[in-house]
Amino acid sequence: MEKKVKERREGLPPLPNAESGNVVLRFAPNPNGPLSLGHARGVVINAELARMYDGEVILRFDDTDSVVKRPDPEAYALIEEDFTWLAGRAPDRILRASDRMEVYLDYAAKTLSENHAYVCQCSSDAFKEFRISKTECPCRNRAVEDNIHMWGQMNDGTIQPGGAVVRIKTDMTLPNPALRDWPALRIQHADHPLVGDRYKVWPLLDFQSAVEDHLQGVTHIVRGKDLMDSTRKQTLLYEKFGWTYPETMYWGRVKVHEFGGFSTSQMKKDIQAGQYTGWDDPRLPTLRALRRRGYDAGAMRKFWIDLGLTQKDISVPMSTLNSLNAKAVDAEAPRLSFVSNPRTIELDITEIQMDKVTLPIHPEHPDKGVREWPLEDSPLKVKIAFEDFTSREARRLKDFADIAINHKKEVSRGWVGQIINIERHGNTPIIHWLPSNMAQPAVLLLEEEGELVVAEGLLEINDYPDGTVVQLERMGFAILEGIDENGARLLVRLHG
RNA sequence: GCUCGUGUGGUGUAGCGGCCCAUCAUGGUGGACUCUCAAUCCAUCGACCCGGAUUCGAAUUCCGGCACGAGCACCA
Numbered sequence: 001m002e003k004k005v006k007e008r009r010e011g012l013p014p015l016p017n018a019e020s021g022n023v024v025l026r027f028a029p030n031p032n033g034p035l036s037l038g039h040a041r042g043v044v045i046n047a048e049l050a051r052m053y054d055g056e057v058i059l060r061f062d063d064t065d066s067v068v069k070r071p072d073p074e075a076y077a078l079i080e081e082d083f084t085w086l087a088g089r090a091p092d093r094i095l096r097a098s099d100r101m102e103v104y105l106d107y108a109a110k111t112l113s114e115n116h117a118y119v120c121q122c123s124s125d126a127f128k129e130f131r132i133s134k135t136e137c138p139c140r141n142r143a144v145e146d147n148i149h150m151w152g153q154m155n156d157g158t159i160q161p162g163g164a165v166v167r168i169k170t171d172m173t174l175p176n177p178a179l180r181d182w183p184a185l186r187i188q189h190a191d192h193p194l195v196g197d198r199y200k201v202w203p204l205l206d207f208q209s210a211v212e213d214h215l216q217g218v219t220h221i222v223r224g225k226d227l228m229d230s231t232r233k234q235t236l237l238y239e240k241f242g243w244t245y246p247e248t249m250y251w252g253r254v255k256v257h258e259f260g261g262f263s264t265s266q267m268k269k270d271i272q273a274g275q276y277t278g279w280d281d282p283r284l285p286t287l288r289a290l291r292r293r294g295y296d297a298g299a300m301r302k303f304w305i306d307l308g309l310t311q312k313d314i315s316v317p318m319s320t321l322n323s324l325n326a327k328a329v330d331a332e333a334p335r336l337s338f339v340s341n342p343r344t345i346e347l348d349i350t351e352i353q354m355d356k357v358t359l360p361i362h363p364e365h366p367d368k369g370v371r372e373w374p375l376e377d378s379p380l381k382v383k384i385a386f387e388d389f390t391s392r393e394a395r396r397l398k399d400f401a402d403i404a405i406n407h408k409k410e411v412s413r414g415w416v417g418q419i420i421n422i423e424r425h426g427n428t429p430i431i432h433w434l435p436s437n438m439a440q441p442a443v444l445l446l447e448e449e450g451e452l453v454v455a456e457g458l459l460e461i462n463d464y465p466d467g468t469v470v471q472l473e474r475m476g477f478a479i480l481e482g483i484d485e486n487g488a489r490l491l492v493r494l495h496g
Numbered sequence: 497g498c499u500c501g502u503g504u505g506g507u508g509u510a511g512c513g514g515c516c517c518a519u520c521a522u523g524g525u526g527g528a529c530u531c532u533c534a535a536u537c538c539a540u541c542g543a544c545c546c547g548g549a550u551u552c553g554a555a556u557u558c559c560g561g562c563a564c565g566a567g568c569a570c571c572a
Contacts, residue, residue: 319507475532
């Protein structure tokens with residue numbers, strides 16, 4: 001008897017019926033804003049599966065609605081950029097549904113002429129009654145020629161928006177009410193931001209996506225389980241054409257504790273209302289905001305891959321992502337000292353024979369070199385945080401000396417301290433500090449429970465370029481981001 | 497209401513008839529090390545929704561509950 005050895009599977013589950021080199025996947029967002037954390041799962045999973053099977057991923061813009069979820073012309077480029085950043089590579093093909101209207105309309109005409117669909121003039125309320133009572137709508141038995149004729153009227157504007165819709169003939173007695181004669185195309189006269197008012201009839205997602213998936217040779221669809229009924233509707237259409245529906249897998253609903261759900265249109269409104277500074281406001285769950293805060297694309301990929309491909313509705317804390325990200329970012333993050341709520345202490349250094357303090361750039365990577373803080377005139381003006389200042393016990397200025405603070409003796413704008421000893425012995429509590437000649441004013445932006453908190457302080461002078469992720473000792477990771485209007489160095493806090 | 501789906505430690509996840517007194521990650525706790533309240537290391541805590549059935553044996557199959565989620569849009 002042979003004993004099978006079970007091994008823990010790494011990464012994503014295998015795709016059913018997948019042949020390496022012969023897999024086509026797609027990610028199909030609505031371009032009404034840049035990508036958010038909610039979309040990230042779709043990007044990561046599809047790109048990762050394509051990588052595993054040496055296949056392709058299509059980025060398809062499903063922009064066939066210009067009324068309810070109107071496309072934002074700027075979103076196309078933003079999404080493409082977000083996709084490329086997150087996936088670590090560009091999509092293999094990019095498609096815009098609005099560019100492909102002729103194709104969809106041709107297929108619609110074909111569907112009608114083969115009597116697989118009909119033009120329905122019932123209002124949505126009226127049709128709802130038919131659907132609930134499992135009765136066929138009178139429009140259903142219209143002759144093919146009449147359907148074609150009305151199709152022409154839909155397209156030439158004779159029939160007004162709301163006046164008619166094309167429905168796929170399924171079966172009104174189907175157990176699942178969602179599938180009964182589902183709508184495939186509707187009239188929409190609104191100006192499309194990209195193609196204008198050239199088309200009067202636009203396909204709905206179920207039809208557009210079904211046709212396009214077939215045309216593009218999509219072999220596998222991985223999407224949210226809210227689209228399960230969509231799969232069933234589309235399968236019904238595929239059967240009429242004799243096409244084979246792609247293999248389909250689903251994931252459940254995701255929430256991130258800190259953000260709740262992700263509504264692009266809500267964010268857009270809030271930005272317009274001035275509640276946020278833009279799509280990359282650090283409080284927002286957009287990919288660009290996360291990237292601005294210093295999140296690493298690789299850590300984010302790992303995060304979504306680890307969550308797997310289950311149909312369970314999940315709610316994950318950011319701390320999981322943060323932990324992954326800290327691992328990704330730690331080795332490269334130079335250490336810097338940041339002092340919030342600074343207080344000045346004057347130290348007499350005439351007695352000590354030191355002209356500088358030397359600290360490692362990264363304690364675990366000595367090869368990265370050191371930073372040097374020159375010690376100039378005595379008394380030396382030293383900055384420490386107010387929280388560290390209040391104690392009366394001896395403190396260790398990290399990598400320098402033990403000091404005692406005389407709280408009674410106030411000088412100009414600070415207090416006086418004495419150096420007790422240079423060598424470290426015992427475990428005097430360590431505090432962070434900066435000599436004033438190494439300190440530059442800085443502003444640290446923190447996001448705390450949805451609030452933007454601004455912490456002012458002093459940052460160790462450095463010449464790292466903007467965008468560098470640094471570790472502020474004892475505080476956590478942050479990213480350098482330019483100079484503000486008052487000349488202070490700007491930092492955006494990442495996480496601990 | 498109808499239809500579909502899901503229920504494994506605090507949070508995710510693996511396992512899908514015996515390897516499971518259940519994996520891994522994250523988290524909690526304790527300790528070691530360290531001139532960071534970080535990192536690293538070591539130890540430890542903690543779960544198969546409930547009830548039946550099938551079986552020598554069930555987290556894994558079946559039936560029935562219960563809970564949660566989604567769809568039933570001229571949105572995607």
